[in-house]
Amino acid sequence: MKLLSLILINSGLATSLTLPARxxxxxxxxxxxxxxxxxxxxxxxxxxxxxxxSMMSNICQCSINYIQQRVSYADFQTLDPNGGQPPSPRRQQAQRVLDESVNYCIRQQLGV
Incomplete structure (x- = not known):
């Protein structure tokens, strides 16, 4: 299971620290x-x-919950899934939260 974490981190889907849930x-x-x-x-x-x-679904559900707790819907909409637009400060912040969410949720799923 640590392989999953390494794969997702190396693929750019996860990067940094965790924050408390709200x-x-x-x-x-x-x-x-x-x-x-x-x-x-x-x-x-x-x-x-x-x-x-099922594990991937759990990670993704955790991730969207995490994002909703920290990013307004307007800022969430600035995320470009194809990476084609230049990053605005709002989009950069939303992307950081997205990256944090994946890391946090992988750790939650793996119990680490």
Whole structure:
């Protein structure tokens, strides 16, 4: 399982430290959450094909919850899944939280 963490970190899906959890103040629209989940699971499965889909789903669900606790929906919308736009400060901050969420959630899933 530590291999999963290393694969995701090396693939750029995870990077830094963890923050304490907070309640979700304003959940994102269901369509945004579903889109995030589909993309997250797809990218995770490509990066770590040996990881069971259920584990990847748990990591992605944890990640979107983490992001919703820390990033406004407006800032979340600035994320460019294809990396085609120049990064604004708001987008850079949202990307940092996204990266933190993956790292945090992998650790949660692996119990480390």
């Amino acid at each position: 309640a979700i103040s304003q959940p994102y629209p269901p369509v945004a959450v579903n889109s995030f989940m589909d993309t997250c699971i797809e990218r995770g499965r490509r990066s770590a094909p040996l990881v069971p889909r």
